[in-house]
Amino acid sequence: MATPEFDLLVIGGGAAGSSAVTNLQGRNLKIALVERDKLGGTCLNYGCDPTKTLLHTASQLYNARQAHKLGLQILNAGFDWSAVLAQVRKVLDQIRGGTPEEAERDYKDATLFKGQARFVSPHEVEVNGQRLQADRIIIAGGTKATIPPIEGLQEAGYITNVEAVSLPVLPKRLAIMGGGPIGIEFSQMFARFGVEVTVIEKTPELLETEDRDLAERLVSQLAREGVSFKAGAEVVAARKDASGKRLTLQNKGGRQSEVVADEILVAVGRTPALDELNLEKAGVERTGKGVRVDENLRTNAPHIWAAGDIASKYQFTHVASEQGKRAALNAFASEPEPFDDKVIPWGIYTFPSIAHVGQTEQELRETGQEYVAARHTFEEVARAITDAQTGGMVKLLASPSGRILGGHILADDAGNLLSPVVLAMKAGLTVKTLAETIQPYPTLAEAVMQAARQLQEKL
Numbered sequence: 001m002a003t004p005e006f007d008l009l010v011i012g013g014g015a016a017g018s019s020a021v022t023n024l025q026g027r028n029l030k031i032a033l034v035e036r037d038k039l040g041g042t043c044l045n046y047g048c049d050p051t052k053t054l055l056h057t058a059s060q061l062y063n064a065r066q067a068h069k070l071g072l073q074i075l076n077a078g079f080d081w082s083a084v085l086a087q088v089r090k091v092l093d094q095i096r097g098g099t100p101e102e103a104e105r106d107y108k109d110a111t112l113f114k115g116q117a118r119f120v121s122p123h124e125v126e127v128n129g130q131r132l133q134a135d136r137i138i139i140a141g142g143t144k145a146t147i148p149p150i151e152g153l154q155e156a157g158y159i160t161n162v163e164a165v166s167l168p169v170l171p172k173r174l175a176i177m178g179g180g181p182i183g184i185e186f187s188q189m190f191a192r193f194g195v196e197v198t199v200i201e202k203t204p205e206l207l208e209t210e211d212r213d214l215a216e217r218l219v220s221q222l223a224r225e226g227v228s229f230k231a232g233a234e235v236v237a238a239r240k241d242a243s244g245k246r247l248t249l250q251n252k253g254g255r256q257s258e259v260v261a262d263e264i265l266v267a268v269g270r271t272p273a274l275d276e277l278n279l280e281k282a283g284v285e286r287t288g289k290g291v292r293v294d295e296n297l298r299t300n301a302p303h304i305w306a307a308g309d310i311a312s313k314y315q316f317t318h319v320a321s322e323q324g325k326r327a328a329l330n331a332f333a334s335e336p337e338p339f340d341d342k343v344i345p346w347g348i349y350t351f352p353s354i355a356h357v358g359q360t361e362q363e364l365r366e367t368g369q370e371y372v373a374a375r376h377t378f379e380e381v382a383r384a385i386t387d388a389q390t391g392g393m394v395k396l397l398a399s400p401s402g403r404i405l406g407g408h409i410l411a412d413d414a415g416n417l418l419s420p421v422v423l424a425m426k427a428g429l430t431v432k433t434l435a436e437t438i439q440p441y442p443t444l445a446e447a448v449m450q451a452a453r454q455l456q457e458k459l
């Protein structure tokens with residue numbers, strides 16, 4: 001059989017790979033896309049979209065159960081788990097534009113090859129025994145859950161985010177290994193559906209990349225909702241007996257304790273999906289965290305680029321998607337452009353949520369940068385009072401010259417509230433502009449304006 005030849009071959013049909021393909025539409029190129037699982041990748045199938053749908057549903061349930069505080073009588077607010085999961089599938093199909101099978105059948109942006117891609121030479125990839133040849137290649141294979149080598153864990157059994165978004169039955173007790181964004185989002189979601197959740201985190205701090213003021217407020221809120229936290233405790237062994245799955249924890253001082261659960265959710269980090277790719281056959285260099293790329297997302301092999309989680313220190317869909325686009329455009333550009341990662345916002349989508357852009361106060365302190373900080377809580381913000389959302393805060397950080405260095409918000413819908421700060425940082429606007437921009441009453445955005453005014457007074 002003749003080897004099909006392509007102008008471009010993309011490995012991975014997630015946010016990065018799909019974006020690479022769609023951004024080359026209309027150029028009359030022969031493009032191949034190889035995907036071993038479902039189109040849409042982690043975000044659509046096992047990440048952002050199912051978790052946000054489940055968090056939204058869980059928050060509706062929680063609010064119904066708290067409704068008496070507003071004088072409402074919602075009696076017996078409950079749920080049917082299989083109906084909840086059916087609704088999640090409906091949402092995913094809507095975002096995808098059909099079921100996974102329909103999406104594959106109707107896929108027209110490129111020639112789709114279903115299966116594991118393996119390099120056999122720098123320009124050749126094998127999929128299900130078929131060789132494909134391409135002038136240019138983009139690696140966008142993403143990451144998968146890291147499974148730590150803990151004695152007894154394999155035998156005891158565990159789940160990752162892949163299973164956690166479609167569990168046929170809710171466990172009564174769930175131990176979550178990992179107190180980062182993924183573990184924390186799952187903790188609230190499961191707890192609000194009545195699961196007894198314990199989050200175990202090796203480091204002393206939960207959500208360690210987030211601003212401490214906000215992270216601590218969020219963790220306190222989750223604790224009030226019934227989530228248990230074991231921070232500074234490493235899981236050193238696991239086993240299963242008649243009472244459940246037993247995790248042995250050990251703190252820095254060597255003291256041991258135990259958590260017993262019906263299920264263990266592992267969310268301790270992500271590992272690049274490089275297994276079975278045979279990267280060495282293409283001569284592409286890797287790092288411990290993925291594929292090594294330059295600022296134009298090109299690997300050391302001049303005809304191969306990499307994009308998304310597999311090549312980025314920022315593992316988010318919006319970054320993967322922009323990188324996919326940039327890698328694709330650069331692959332056919334006479335003058336490639338670097339990927340600009342100077343202003344990258346992100347969120348943790350609990351209720352309240354955390355939105356983050358730029359540096360945190362602890363990062364500024366640790367790197368010895370001069371800064372001014374302003375904190376504005378929602379306690380005196382009218383809209384927060386009307387909506388019973390006074391627990392959050394806005395924190396802004398600026399240089400002594402008024403350049404915005406960071407913005408951090410804890411609020412329901414914090415991601416949307418952060419938008420003006422993200423834009424201000426990207427456009428190089430100062431604290432003065434943010435402070436003088438009038439926001440409508442009554443909105444939570446007034447808190448951003450007030451924090452900027454406080455900063456302005458300190459400069």
Ligand SMILES: Cc1cc2nc3c(=O)[nH]c(=O)nc-3n(C[C@H](O)[C@H](O)[C@H](O)COP(=O)(O)OP(=O)(O)OC[C@H]3O[C@@H](n4cnc5c(N)ncnc54)[C@H](O)[C@@H]3O)c2cc1C
Pocket residue numbers: 011012013014015016017034035036037038039040041042043044046047048049051115116117118140141142143161182273276277307308309310315316317318320349
């Ligand atoms: C639980 C969870 C929640 C998340 N929530 C958010 C969120 O709210 N917001 C956000 O911005 N980000 C979120 N993320 C991160 C987000 O999912 C990723 O940043 C994003 O999916 C990265 O896109 P990607 O294209 O690089 O990789 P992926 O989406 O992982 O896609 C890679 C694809 O490549 C395929 N593949 C890999 N190797 C091969 C091979 N050799 N051959 C063929 N196919 C291959 C895989 O099957 C996969 O479909 C979340 C992640 C998780 C796990």
